[in-house]
Structures are given as C-alpha cells and as structure tokens.
Amino acid sequence: MVLIIIGHPVSTCTRRVKTALYEKGVEFNLQVIDWPGGEHRTEAHLQKQPFGQVPVLIEEDGFILYESRAIGRYIAAKYANQGTKLLPDPSDLKAVALFEQAASVELADFDPPASGLAYEKIIKPRTGLTTDEKRVQTLNQTLNSKLDGYERILSKHKYLAGEELTLVDLFHLPYAATTELLAPELYESHPKVHAWYKELKERPSWKKANEGL
Amino acid sequence: MIRIRWVLELTRLILEIIGADMSTCTRRVKVVLYEKGVDFVIKPIDWATGEHKSEAHLSKQPFGQIPVLEDDGFILFESRAIGRYIAAKYADQGTKLLPNPEDLRAVALLEQAACIEQSDFEPNVGGIAMEKVFNPFKGIATDEARFKKHVETFGTKLDGYERILSKQKYLAGDELTVVDLWHLPHGEIAEKYAPEVFEAHPKFNAWWQSLKNRSSWIKANEKGNLL
Secondary structure (H helix, E strand, O other): OOEEEEEOOOOHHHHHHHHHHHHHOOOEEEEEOOOOOOHHHOHHHHHHOOOOOOOEEEOOOOOEEEOHHHHHHHHHHHOOOOOOOOOOOOOOHHHHHHHHHHHHHHHHHHHHHHHHHHHHHHHHHHOOOOOOHHHHHHHHHHHHHHHHHHHHHHHHOOEOOEOOOOHHHHHOHHHHHHHHHHOHHHHHOOHHHHHHHHHHHOOHHHHHHOOOO | OHHHHHHHHHOOOOEEEEEOOOOHHHHHHHHHHHHHOOOEEEEEOOHHHOHHHOHHHHOOOOOOOOOEEEEOOEEEEOHHHHHHHHHHHOOOOOOOOOOOOOOHHHHHHHHHHHHHHHHHHHHHHHHHHHHHHHHHHOOOOOOHHHHHHHHHHHHHHHHHHHHHHHHOOOOOOOOOOHHHHHOHHHHHHHHHHOHHHHHOOHHHHHHHHHHHOOHHHHHHOOOOOOO
C-alpha cells in the first residue's frame, strides 16, 4: 500500500505536497476529496483534519498528518537519503536555524499577501463573490514591500536559507505562480526574486505537480 | 555577579536580542529563554528615529523588524526561528520544548502544530491585535467590520483546536512544546477583546489558562505588555 494523500489536483496546498513527493521520488496515491459535495466538512474528514482542510497524508500503518508544510518536512526527513536534498543536516544547529528563519518568513511575510491576492482575484470571482479592490491595493503594497526584503536576502545568497535549495524555496511555488499571473510587475521590480522564481518554476517536480491543469 | 555579567556581555558570551521588552514578538522569544534558563540582554531599537529602517538594521533583518538574535556573531531573526534555535541549542537544560529529533513522527506532529499556529491561529489573533491595539497606536481607527470578521474566523478555528485538545494535552501531543508558547503574545490580546470566544471553547480555554500562568510568561510580561 503506498502513501495516500487526500487532496485535490487544483489545490495549492496539495500541489505543495506533490512537489515535495516528486523531488524525493516517493510514490503516492491522490485520493480526490469531494469538495463541491462538502466532504471536507463531514465528521469522517474532521476526525482526520480538525479544520476541514486538505491535504492529509495517511501512511500504511494509519499514521495521519496534515498541513502541507508539515507533510513536506516529514517526507523530506523520512526520505532524506533519496532524491533531492531538501533539508539541512539536523546536527548543524545554525543551518537548521537559518532554514527555520526562511520557513517563518514564508509563512509570516510571503504567504499572507500572496495568498490574499489569489483569494481576492481568483477564488472570489470563481465563487460568485466580489473582489475588494481596496484590499487588493493594500495586499499589492504589502507584497511589494515584503519582496524588498526578499531582494536583500537573494542578493546575499542563491536560495532563501543559504546557497543550497531547501524545501522552503519550494513552499513558495503555488503562490509565487499566482503572483506571476496577478502582479507580474512585482517580479519586474525585484530582479533577484524574479531570477530565483524563474529557476524554481522550471523544476520537473513543479511541472509534474501541475500536470493537466 | 554584576561584574561577571559585564564581562560576559563584553566578551559577547551573553545572548543579545535586538528588540523591545513590550513587543509581542520579543516576548515570544523571552518566554523561551526563561523556560530554558538562558541569560540574555535586550538591546533596544530606537523606533522613534526609524532605526528599524536604517541600513545597519536592514542588513541584519531585511524586513525592518524585531527581534533579532545575536549569538557571538551569529545573526538570526523571526521570533519562532529564534525560539527553536534556543530550544535546540540548550536542549539539555530547562524545560524540554522540542521532541527528540530522531523521532520523525513526533517531529512531524510538532511541525503540524507549528503550521496550525502560524496559519490558523496567528492571522486571526494578529488581526484582532492589529485592529484593537496596533492601528489605534498608529492613529488609525479600528475597522469594526474587519475586527468582527477576525473574531468570527477565530471562533471557527478554535473549533479545530477544541477537537485537538479534547484528545491530547498540548498542541503537538501530550507534552509541552515551543509551539504552545508561541500562542501567548497575540492570544493574550485576543482574549482581552474577544473573551467570549475563549469561553465558548472549554478545552482550548483550559490549555490557554495553563500556558498564561507559566512563570516564564509572567516573567516575560514583567516589563509590560500591550494590554
């Protein structure tokens, strides 16, 4: 029995996990959740994922794990000896600290405005809600100012945690891609960020995670 | 004792935290330092003169924020990363705050909890704090509609917390970890402005009260908080 991922092909968070699995060459089965049918709100699903979200990992012996970044980290650690190296050496406390610094920046500084923009300009129209243009302006400004910080970081080293690629760079892909669609001028004004993103999006793992979309 | 401390500071053997005693994110670091019994000194930043936007500060913290750790030349920012580093570096002293690194599943459950805190808890309590404390402090009026929305979403997220804390004592399992402590700075503000949400989730509230009463948190707030 291979690893199961409960998720959805279009879901940003599911694709975040798929990318990590492809980088590590780990086989899995995607169990597609019936989102329109409200399966995520059923008791059966809430028992596995108490916030009613996807993705969820289920291992052969029944171990359940949710949160795409936690799943990615677990895969990267469990399969440390195969595929792409995605984590620092756990005994190198400073390298681990710099990885955690980058991981926190992704969640605190990048994800809120980038996913916020995707929500306003992609999700809302799709679900019949009206885009709040004033909020879009604020989010754009915030993301622009955060990318100033990213530009500084990527002027010092190649990837976010140092000179080597890590899982944290890959975590950015889903909303870095929507940002390219919704606010390409932000990349034009941040050349180091743009170069970093352009290289990441060419990775076969990301292309495979988006197959058919 | 004072002479020894002076020598330690001079020889940079004492940890330095660039921050502000009352700042939520600085206190998120202080609470971990107190749990681990690690000595430190706060180097205040001159917010009024825009020191956080100076080139000197931006070269350490590219987003112009605090806190920043300086450990004998090693610079680290992001309060949660600093907390993790302290908890790992001083694993053998004070309160145990991280799982055994070889236990991959325990680590995974910690990371799951850490994501929940930063993705599900923080945006809402941070939003409440923004509307009721930080914006008014900057002369910006509270947006009551946004505040209400944050409170509503917060309540929904706490339904998830209630499920988790009905099965286990802390967020990552039956042992306290750094992640539980991270909820304190903004959670405290949310409790002041939306106490009904806390009361409506009894397992969550019991966990919350036990964290608030830890001596490390009481000490972290000794020089003031934003309530």
